[in-house]
Amino acid sequence: xxxxxxxxxxxxxxxxxxxxxxxxxxxxxxxxxxxxxxxxxxxxxxxxxxxxxxxxxxxxxxxxxxxxxxxxxxxxxxxxxxxxxxxxxxxxxxxxxxxxxxxxxxxxxxxxxxxxxxxxxxxxxxxxxxxxxxxxxxxxxxxxxxxxxxxxxxxxxxxxxxxxxxxxxxxxxxxxxxxxxxxxxxxxxxxxxxxxxxxxxxxxxxxxxxxxxxxxxxxxxxxxxxxxxxxxxxxxxxxxxxxxxxxxxxxxxxxxxxxxxxxxxxxxxxxxxxxxxxxxxxxxxxxxxxxxxxxxxxxxxxxxxxxxxxxxxxxxxxxxxxxxxxxxxxxxxxxxxxxxxxxxxxxxxxxxxxxxxxxxxxxxxxxxxxxxxxxxxxxxxxxxxxxxxxxxxxxxxxxxxxxxxxxxxxxxxxxxxxxxxxxxxxxxxxxxxxxxxxxxxxxxxxxxxxxxxxxxxxxxxxxxxxxxxxxxxxxxxxxxxxxxxxxxx
Numbered sequence: 399x400x401x402x403x404x405x406x407x408x409x410x411x412x413x414x415x416x417x418x419x420x421x422x423x424x425x426x427x428x429x430x431x432x433x434x435x436x437x438x439x440x441x442x443x444x445x446x447x448x449x450x451x452x453x454x455x456x457x458x459x460x461x462x463x464x465x466x467x468x469x470x471x472x473x474x475x476x477x478x479x480x481x482x483x484x485x486x487x488x489x490x491x492x493x494x495x496x497x498x499x500x501x502x503x504x505x506x507x508x509x510x511x512x513x514x515x516x517x518x519x520x521x522x523x524x525x526x527x528x529x530x531x532x533x534x535x536x537x538x539x540x541x542x543x544x545x546x547x548x549x550x551x552x553x554x555x556x557x558x559x560x561x562x563x564x565x566x567x568x569x570x571x572x573x574x575x576x577x578x579x580x581x582x583x584x585x586x587x588x589x590x591x592x593x594x595x596x597x598x599x600x601x602x603x604x605x606x607x608x609x610x611x612x613x614x615x616x617x618x619x620x621x622x623x624x625x626x627x628x629x630x631x632x633x634x635x636x637x638x639x640x641x642x643x644x645x646x647x648x649x650x651x652x653x654x655x656x657x658x659x660x661x662x663x664x665x666x667x668x669x670x671x672x673x674x675x676x677x678x679x680x681x682x683x684x685x686x687x688x689x690x691x692x693x694x695x696x697x698x699x700x701x702x703x704x705x706x707x708x709x710x711x712x713x714x715x716x717x718x719x720x721x722x723x724x725x726x727x728x729x730x731x732x733x734x735x736x737x738x739x740x741x742x743x744x745x746x747x748x749x750x751x752x753x754x755x756x757x758x759x760x761x762x763x764x765x766x767x768x769x770x771x772x773x774x775x776x777x778x779x780x781x782x783x784x785x786x787x788x789x790x791x792x793x794x795x796x797x798x799x800x801x802x803x804x805x806x807x808x809x810x811x812x813x814x815x816x817x818x819x820x821x822x823x824x825x826x827x828x829x830x831x832x833x834x835x836x837x838x839x840x841x842x843x844x845x846x847x848x849x850x851x852x853x854x855x856x857x858x859x860x861x862x863x864x865x866x867x868x869x870x871x872x873x874x875x876x877x878x879x880x881x882x883x884x885x886x887x
Contacts, residue, residue: 512815513849515886522562525887530554532857532882539579541863542619543874548581550878567597585630585667590614603646607655611638617663620865620872622800622830622837623793625666625674632676633664642687649693659683678716679793683709691734699734703746709791718795720759726752726789728766745769752789752799759798760832762789767803778812792830800828800837820845838866855884 518525532552538545556573570593577587591613598606617624617631624631642655661683663676684707691701707726715721732746746769752762766787773781785805792799808822823842830836843861850856863876 513852513855515852518887520559524560524562526558526560528556528884528886530556530882530884532859532880534859534878534880534882536876536878538874538876539582539584540619541865541874541876543872545874545876546582546584548579548584550577550579550880552577552880552882565599567595569593569595571595585616587616588614588633589616605644607640607642607644609638609640611640612636613638620867620874622828622835623679625668627669628674629667629669632666635662635664636660640685651691651693653687653689653691655685655687655689657685659685678711678713678722679791680712681709681722681791682712683707697735697737700732701734701744701746702729702731703748704729716793718793720795721754721756722791722793723755724752724791724799726750726762728787730766730768732768740775741771741773743769743771745771750787750789750801754798759796762799762801762831764801780810781808783807790828794830794833794835797830797832797835800830802826802828816849818847818849820847834868836868840864840866853886855886857882857884 515526515528518527530553532554534550534552535548536550537547539548539550540546552575554573554575557571559570561568572590572592574588574590576589579586592611594610596608598608600606613634613636615634615636617634619628619631621631637660638657639659640655640657642653644651644653659682661679661681663679665673665675668674685705686707687703687705689701689703691699693699705728709722709724709726711722728748728750730746730748732744732748734744736742746767748766750762750764750766754761764787768786770784771782773783775781783806786803788802788804790800790802804824804826806822806824808820810818810820812818821842821844824840826839828837841861841863843859845857845859848856858881859879861876861878861880865872865874867873
């Protein structure tokens with residue numbers, strides 16, 4: 399009896415020690431923030447764990463500093479969850495840039511995970527390269543009134559390099575587009591976007607974010623600031639740098655940021671073959687922002703934000719004799735929301751005010767409406783939408799600039815794992831202050847996507863663009879159809 403009692407006691411101690419050890423070993427205990435309770439008894443299979451009832455707690459927004467730090471650095475699942483947690487906490491406090499029409503809507507994606515590219519693992523980084531090649535036809539390749547029709551050949555490379563670290567983050571992106579028009583004299587249209595984005599996790603509640611950006615784009619001949627006799631618009635180089643610090647105090651998050659943007663305009667090719675200077679449009683913009691976010695619940699986080707911007711032009715006066723230097727302020731209140739993964743985004747409303755140093759030009763005042771939305775009504779359908787407000791400078795005589803409102807909607811639906819449908823509609827309306835001029839641009843496209851395998855996809859797309867101006871003779875429409883192939887790794 400004594401031997402039996404001692405043996406039972408030893409087994410009890412061994413079992414207790416084993417449980418304690420298992421809970422302390424990375425990957426063997428529930429992750430902090432999961433807080434799930436298993437109903438039932440007996441040996442549990444993987445299916446049992448998946449069917450376990452989840453308590454009412456959001457693992458992405460309810461984690462404390464201790465919870466975040468507890469995620470195992472050596473465990474891949476814990477590593478990915480930890481980065482997701484930090485990115486989500488920062489997203490709730492991230493401000494919009496005054497010049498940009500809210501957060502850029504992500505491109506719709508057909509849900510076909512078995513055909514997604516896996517990327518190339520380079521040490522602690524993942525490289526995701528791809529290139530789209532397409533050919534098609536447009537009835538207005540110049541996208542201007544009276545534009546000629548012709549064929550279009552497009553090449554779109556894209557490279558993403560992202561870290562897979564337990565702490566901190568570094569993401570480099572490079573994407574471009576090169577359009578050429580073999581049947582017309584229209585100049586080739588290049589564009590390029592590059593960014594280097596980093597995040598330093600000083601602690602579980604203190605993060606520092608930095609970003610360097612570069613963009614190259616060509617202004618269309620329908621733009622109000624392009625000479626009326628221009629054969630092609632100027633190339634625009636945009637350099638940017640931003641830094642922001644975010645600190646969390648329990649449910650309150652404070653974020654302060656600042657940035658500098660430099661724009662350089664190339665020359666315009668005129669109809670007589672000469673070049674027109676655009677040096678009076680070169681400028682440097684300095685931006686500062688403050689944002690406070692309070693998490694009422696995992697689903698709603700109201701915020702208040704203030705953004706101040708100062709734009710300084712290289713030349714004291716432009717070609718029309720106006721001083722275009724300006725100061726702009728936007729104040730807004732809103733809320734970020736995340737309804738259990740099916741609906742997320744943010745919405746805000748406020749007031750925007752811009753004042754130019756030249757007293758002869760009117761101030762720009764208006765309501766600022768911004769928002770973004772990602773909705774997944776089913777596992778096969780993703781809907782994204784956004785709305786934004788911005789102030790754009792101009793060189794038009796007697797006008798202080800334009801107040802621009804934008805809105806967009808996109809839908810992606812998977813018919814099968816390989817076949818998918820995508821559609822998108824965007825609207826932009828510009829109201830110029832001080833003069834009688836309004837412009838509206840409506841664009842839309844519909845695509846059919848077929849994923850051949852993980853490395854190759856085929857698509858067919860129809861696009862439509864309509865430009866409506868209050869100035870006679872500037873309206874136009876453009877329709878195109880393209881067939882393309884995507885190669886990815």
